[in-house]
Amino acid sequence: MAIQYGISGTTAKGIAASVERGVAEGALGPGAALPPVRRLADDLGVSPGTVATAYKELRQRGIVVTRGRGGTVVAPAPAVASRRPPKVPEGLRDLAGGHPDPRLLPGLVPPSRLSPRARSHRATPRLDRLEGAVRDWMRPDGVPAEHVTFAHGALDLIGRLLSVELRPGDSVAMEDPGYHHLLDLVSALGLRAVPVAVDDEGMLPESLRRALDAGVRALVCSPRAQNPYGGCFSEARRDALVDVLRREPDVLVVENDHVSDVADAPLYTITAGALSRWVHVRTVSKFLGADLRWAAAACDPVTLARHDGRLLLTSGWVSHLLQETVYELLTDDGTRALVGRAKETYALRRKALLREFGERGIEAHGASGINVWVPVRDESAVVNGLRSYGWWIAAGARFRLSSEPGVRISVAELEPPDATRLASDFAAVLGESEATYGG
Numbered sequence: 171m172a173i174q175y176g177i178s179g180t181t182a183k184g185i186a187a188s189v190e191r192g193v194a195e196g197a198l199g200p201g202a203a204l205p206p207v208r209r210l211a212d213d214l215g216v217s218p219g220t221v222a223t224a225y226k227e228l229r230q231r232g233i234v235v236t237r238g239r240g241g242t243v244v245a246p247a248p249a250v251a252s253r254r255p256p257k258v259p260e261g262l263r264d265l266a267g268g269h270p271d272p273r274l275l276p277g278l279v280p281p282s283r284l285s286p287r288a289r290s291h292r293a294t295p296r297l298d299r300l301e302g303a304v305r306d307w308m309r310p311d312g313v314p315a316e317h318v319t320f321a322h323g324a325l326d327l328i329g330r331l332l333s334v335e336l337r338p339g340d341s342v343a344m345e346d347p348g349y350h351h352l353l354d355l356v357s358a359l360g361l362r363a364v365p366v367a368v369d370d371e372g373m374l375p376e377s378l379r380r381a382l383d384a385g386v387r388a389l390v391c392s393p394r395a396q397n398p399y400g401g402c403f404s405e406a407r408r409d410a411l412v413d414v415l416r417r418e419p420d421v422l423v424v425e426n427d428h429v430s431d432v433a434d435a436p437l438y439t440i441t442a443g444a445l446s447r448w449v450h451v452r453t454v455s456k457f458l459g460a461d462l463r464w465a466a467a468a469c470d471p472v473t474l475a476r477h478d479g480r481l482l483l484t485s486g487w488v489s490h491l492l493q494e495t496v497y498e499l500l501t502d503d504g505t506r507a508l509v510g511r512a513k514e515t516y517a518l519r520r521k522a523l524l525r526e527f528g529e530r531g532i533e534a535h536g537a538s539g540i541n542v543w544v545p546v547r548d549e550s551a552v553v554n555g556l557r558s559y560g561w562w563i564a565a566g567a568r569f570r571l572s573s574e575p576g577v578r579i580s581v582a583e584l585e586p587p588d589a590t591r592l593a594s595d596f597a598a599v600l601g602e603s604e605a606t607y608g609g
Contacts, residue, residue, distance in 0.1 A: 175192045175197040175198050175202075177189055177192070177204070177205070177210060177213075177214070178214070179214065179216075179224070180214065180215070180216055180220075181216075181220065182220050182221075182223035182224040182227065183224075183227075185210075185214070185216075185220070185221060185224035186224040186225075186227045186228050189204065189224070189228055189233065189234070190228070190231075190233055193233055193244055193248045198244050199244065200244050200245065200246045200248065201243050201244060201246065202243060202244045203240075203241055203242070203243050204225070204234060204241065204242045204243065204244070206241060207221045207222050207225065208221075225242050228242075229242075229338075229339075229360070230338035230339060230360040231338070231358075231360050232245055232248065232338075232357040232358045232359060232360045232361070233245060233248045234248070245357055246357075248357070258562050259557065259562065261560070262557060262560055262561060262562040263560055263561050263562060263588075264562050265561060265562060265563050265564075265579050265580050265581070265583075265584060265592075266562050266563050266564035266578070266579075266580060267564075267580060268397065268540065268541060268564075268578075268580045268582075269460065269580070269582060270432075270455075270456050270457065270460070270512070270540070270582050271512070271515070271516075271582045271583045274457075274508065274511065274512035274515060275457070275458065275459050275508075275512075276458060276459070276499055276502075276504075276505045276508055278459055278461070278462070278495065278499075279495075291486065291487045291490065292482060292486050292487060295320070295478075295481075295482075295486070295487035295488070296318075296319070296320055296487075296488075296493070297490060297493045297494070297497065299497055300320075300493050300494075300496060300497040300500075301318055303497055303500050303501055304318050304466045304468075305318060305468075307452070307466075307500065308450065308452070308466075308468055311436075311437040311439060312437065312438075312439050312441075312442045313437075313439050313441050313442070313450045313468050314441060314442070314468060315468040316468075317468065317469055317470065317471050317474045318466060318467065318468050318469075318474075319466075319467050319469065319474055319477055319478055319481075320464065320465065320466055320467070320488045320493070321464075321465045321467065321477075321481070321488065322463045322464065322465070322485065322488060323453055323455070323463045323464065323465050324426055324428055324451045324452075324453045324465045325351055325352070325355055326463075326465065327449075327451055327465050327467055327477065328352065328355065328390060328424055328426070328451065329355050329359065330477055330480050330481065330484075331388075331422065331424065331449065331473065331476070331477055332355075332356070332359055332361065332388060333359055333480070334476045334477065334479075334480050335387065335388060335422050335476065336359070336361055336387050336388060338359070338360030338361065339360065339361070339362065340361055340362070340386075340387045340388075341361065341362045341363075341364045341381075341384065341385060341386040341387060342356050342361050342362070342363055342364065342386055342387065342388045342389070342390060343364050343366050343378065343381040343382070343386040343388070343389040343390070343391075344356060344363040344364065344365060344366065344390055344571065345365075345366055345368050345372075345373060345390070345391055345392065345396060345399075346365035346366060346367055346368065346570060346571040346572060346573045347368070347398055347399055347543065347566060347569040347570045347571075347573050347576065348368075348390075348396075348397070348398075348569060348571070349392075349397045349398075349426075349428075349569070350568040350569050352390055352426075353569070353571070356390075363571055364381045364384055364386050365377075365381075365571035365572045365573065366378050366381050366389075366391075367573065368396060368399050368401050369399075369401060369535075370399075370400070370401050370402075370535055370537045371401055371402065371403060371404045371407040371537075372391065372392070372393065372394075372396055372401040372402060372403045372407055372411075373391055373407075373411060375407070375410040375411055375413075375414050378411060378414050378415075379414050382414065382415075382417070382418050382421065386421060387420075387421060387422065388421060388422040388423075388424060389415070389421055389422070389423050389424065390424045390426060391423075391424070391425060391426070391440070392425075392426050392427070392428065393408070393425055393427055393437055393438060393439055393440065394427065394429065394433040394435040394436075394437060394538045394539065395428065395429035395433040395434075395435065395538045395539025395540070395541075396538075396539070397428070397539065397541055397569075398541050398543045398564070398566070398569045398576075398578035399535050399536075399541075399543045400520075400535050400536035400537050400538055400539050400541055400542060400543060401535070401537055401538070402433070402435040402436075402438075402537050402538040402539075403437075403438040403439075403440075404438065405438050407438070408438035408439070408440060408443075409443075411440060412440055412443030412445070415440065415443070415445055416443070416445065419445070419446040419447070420446070420447065421447065422447045422448070422449070422473065423440055423441075423445055423447065423448045423449070424448075424449050424451065425439060425440050425441055425448070425449065425450045425451065426451050427439075427450060427451065427452050428451075428452075428453055428455075428456065429456045429457075429538075429539050429540065430452050430453075430456075430457075431457050431509050431513065432456055432457045432509060432512050432513040432516055432540070433513075433538045433539055434513055434514075434516060434517035434520075434538050434539070435537065435538035435539075441468065445470075446470065447470055447472065447473060448469060448470055448473070449467050449468070449469035449470075449473050449477075450467060450468045450469070451465055451466075451467045452465065452466050452467070453465045453466075454496060454499070454500075456540070457509045457512055457513075458496070458499050458500075458505070458509075462492065462495065462496060463492070464488060464492055464493070464496050516539075516540050516581065516582060518586065519581045519582070519583075519584050519585065519586065519589070520536050520539070520540065520542060520581045522584075522586035522589040523536075523542055523579065523581055523584060523589040523592065523593065524536055524542060525589075526589050526590050526592070526593035526594075527542075527544070527593050527596070529593075530593055530594075530596075530597045532544065532593070532596060532597060532600065533545055536581075540580060540581055540582045541578050541579065541580055541581065542578070542579045542581055543566070543576050543577075543578055543579075544576055544577050544578075544579065544596070545574055545575070545576045546566075546575055546576055546577055546600070546603075547575065547603065548575070548603055549565040549566050549567060549575045549576070549577055550565065551599070551602075551603045552577055552596075552599055552600070552603065553565045553577060555598075555599030555602060555603065556595060556596065556599055559595040559598075559599070561592060561595065563577050563578065563579050564577060564578040564579075564580075565577060566578060579592075
């Protein structure tokens with residue numbers, strides 16, 4: 171359907187700004203069709219080349235996409251209006267957010283050692299003792315940790331690397347279904363996401379091979395607790411993926427171990443496969459606190475230099491106060507015990523829900539982590555149906571590129587008795603949906 175928003179401008183820059191304004195203000199929603207180049211050129215009294223240049227700029231910035239004969243449309247997740255989850259309606263039990271149980275997080279206190287005022291933080295951006303703690307954290311899992319760096323969270327680090335390594339229009343292999351914020355980030359950088367199918371053991375080697383054959387420049391994947399599917403690499407799957415990746419040594423491999431210590435699964439890391447370009451990223455938000463915007467990464471020396479060179483020119487370093495706080499928590503025996511209890515608790519809650527689903531004949535996936543993925547025929551029908559029973563879950567559309575529909579349920583705060591009730595309500599909703607569709 172033709173859009174109603176009136177695009178204005180007499181230059182490529184002005185036309186692009188007008189479209190961007192319409193997207194940012196919500197007048198042009200995801201999927202809204204832009205006028206054909208020649209028609210808009212006639213309407214504005216400019217040359218077709220001017221409009222084509224404007225559309226090209228918008229494509230490079232991830233605001234619009236071109237679909238061949240389908241024309242140019244606003245991107246599903248335009249870079250100026252990232253997909254934020256809807257607010258949880260009042261009175262509903264929130265199982266959509268993917269957040270840890272706050273009762274299983276340590277209390278945060280200011281560090282005992284405050285950074286002195288006179289210090290060249292750019293010259294010494296990382297605390298030596300925290301670097302040592304990170305190496306001790308990663309090496310037992312088989313991650314080569316000779317070269318490490320820090321960032322303000324995984325998205326900050328991955329976004330910085332992709333912007334340094336790639337250019338607008340380049341392709342990135344992404345898990346499908348995958349983490350919606352990463353999918354949005356790739357789009358915002360003007361990059362093209364190429365889907366790689368997943369199962370309970372993570373990415374499928376043949377699907378990854380097809381993505382590499384399509385010319386991707388980078389790969390972003392999760393070795394365990396894959397969000398939203400819950401898959402985790404087996405040793406055999408890891409080895410098969412490494413065999414595929416070795417054929418493309420110039421592809422940057424980004425391994426995002428975002429749940430790490432509470433994943434309830436061993437780490438079989440791709441980075442142990444002697445690849446040329448790689449980075450292993452870990453954050454602490456799922457077991458130390460969401461407000462600790464800190465990530466650690468081990469990587470090859472070229473990737474380290476490129477990341478730190480760009481970091482130096484932007485934020486410069488990660489706050490030493492933040493680094494002190496993370497160090498104290500990572501090395502505290504009481505916190506380690508709490509993290510171990512959180513790992514056991516999340517596994518118990520996830521397995522309880524999977525068991526209840528299985529007893530009712532409902533297919534569900536969650537080999538590790540704090541989420542369960544349930545394939546469904548109609549996401550909206552299931553989400554709205556469970557809402558009537560008092561539950562709020564996440565529709566899968568935010569996580570999917572080309573995979574089949576599903577819904578994500580976060581189990582971090584779902585006690586086993588509640589899992590029984592949720593599974594019963596879920597089965598009832600599925601029954602109502604089948605009756606609507608005729609079975």
